[in-house]
Amino acid sequence: MATYGLSTKNGVEVAVDEFNKNGGINGKPIQLISEDTRGDQTEAANAASKLIEQDKVSAIVGGVISSETMTAGPITEDAKIVMISSSSTAVGVPEIGDYVFRNCLSDEVQAVQLAEYAVEELGLKKFAVMFTNNDYGLSLKEAFEKKAKKLAEVTAIETYNDGEKDFRAQLTKIKGTSPDALYIAGYYTEAAKIAQQAKDQGLDVNILGADGFYSPVLLELGGDAVEGSVFTAGFFTDDPSEKAQNFVKAYTEKFNAEPDMFAAQAYDAAMILLTALKNANGAGGEAHQQEMLKIKDFPGITGSTSFTPIGDAVKDIIILKVENGKFTKLR
Template sequence: MRKIAKKSYLLISVFMLILLAACSGADTTGDGDSKNADGTVTAKIGVISYLSGPGAAYGEAITNGFNLALDEINEKGDVKIELVIEDSAGKQEQALTVAQKLMSDDDIVALLGPTLSTEMNVVAPEADLNGIPIMGTSTTAAGIPQIGEYVFRNSLPESLAIPAALEKAVAAEDAKTVAILYGNDDLFTKSGFDTMKEEAENMGLDILTIETFQKGQSDYNAQLTKIKDLNPDLILASALYNEGAVIMDQARKMGIDVPFVGGNGFNSPQVIEIAGDAAEGLIVATPWFGDKDEPKVQEFVKKYEEEYGAKPDQFAAQAYDALYIMAEGLKNAGEADRDALRDALAEIKDLDGVLGKFSFDKDGDVVMEPTVLVIKEGKFQLFE
């Protein structure tokens, strides 16, 4: 009798648990897949960002962009997203460690980041192997979306940005000769150099010298002296903002007055903050221009300034749009499932964002036109 009573009690308990689950208004499958009774998809997304160390301004802007978009998306209610944010400190090993931690959580349906192409080069293969969609919002080195079918990016690659900037600079200066300066210990800056060299050669420019440096270097006297003696029409520089700003400052102090054409790492207000007047005349290409006279852009700028007390840069704008792209993917997938989200992301076409209309190509790379800017009177302006 005791056994029968115990079995009856267990059956009743199981029945009550099933009933409670059915009445809870959510359906959870254990693969990060949940949907509310009203059809709203809920999802956790992991973020890997460069939040401490010398390049933390990138990660701060990116995280701000995510958080601003998060509030808006959750308020609209089509999808509900929770972000789980981890710091990579701009280091490959740490980026991989936190990525593995995030990927081990079955409730996390996708990853955003990491910040640097060098980090993405080790994290993306792991994400692809684990079948979790990963989107770079600031990774612009060649070949990243080609790592695997789960790898995407919405950041404009150097292969599109640098040629656009160089074409305009050459036309404006009637340039015939260039010197190239790049960081040779970073995938991102090395990739930028590769594009600069290839494009300069394609345009028939005479490359007078190629100079290299390392992350954290503070003295560029030897490289800049050689460049000054050769007197090029333009200096092409592939660097993160820390080194790039110092290079320009030292160049101007040495009397080098030719224009710099920068890679994507120069697209930060920190360049102006560090280099001051020495940043004047820097030419860059970017998908983002905060002074664009479009309601969507100006609304974003206003909200960002109110929230963070500064104007958004390219990295904040790309992150803001990236979370909206993820939200669109979740909405179209109809569930917080990794495979379904990957397929939905691949189908996104002409989504309106603050950067303009956005689509992915067949490789998961961005389809977008760059805008060429110049630093003039202490701020980024259209280069015309």
């Protein structure tokens, strides 16, 4: 099982434990049945069918990756079983059907909210963009570029590949356009190296990014060069709120590891699903689906969540900053 799959399963387990401790539904505990889809679409379809036909489940948390949700979704839709994904960020997931929900934000929403924050709160006016050449980098780049062009100016756009180590050619071109910020649509390893090489070349810019930045490795590799970086995230491990810290404590005690964003989003997905099921008096199907749509400002550890009429998440993204070599929360 991939790490994010395991994190998702663990997050759901913590939610079920807590829910059952608080009395379950009408005094009856919730039973959790897990299936490993191995990141495979066929396995995901088989798992959904098994859970519905053999195990007679009331609801499903999953899939972890968008392609699995796309295959399992139509099966749960036909059976009128509510399914919520905590990490399928692809376009088109909520459109699968009335019984398919998600409580994570799409790549587009992250990029748009950061562009707005950068202009309105940080007062930045000229942006350069560097993006990794894959679906993730491309969707972030397109959304950020579009929003930044509306609100301010985009001076340069350069691409790179994951695993690349020398970014001097792209940074030289960017430096020539005098931006005041550089949005890096990619992951922490390359982002740290880009920030260092920008600093070495005397390119004095605000470094901006997305949830691919959120790893201690960014701080280890980037050092001084990533100080002041601002990026979007789905969860903040050091969130001082009592709810978030209780989750971190319960998770760490149970699994002897710190929870990541996947675990936190899965915990919230399960809690939303179970709250709606409880409000439907344990009845699945249409009654459960209607209660899901009534969820408004659910106070989760990854932020307050509501749903659009098609089951997409409405929530504010978390914005983090590197300050004194640590991650701190801006909003």
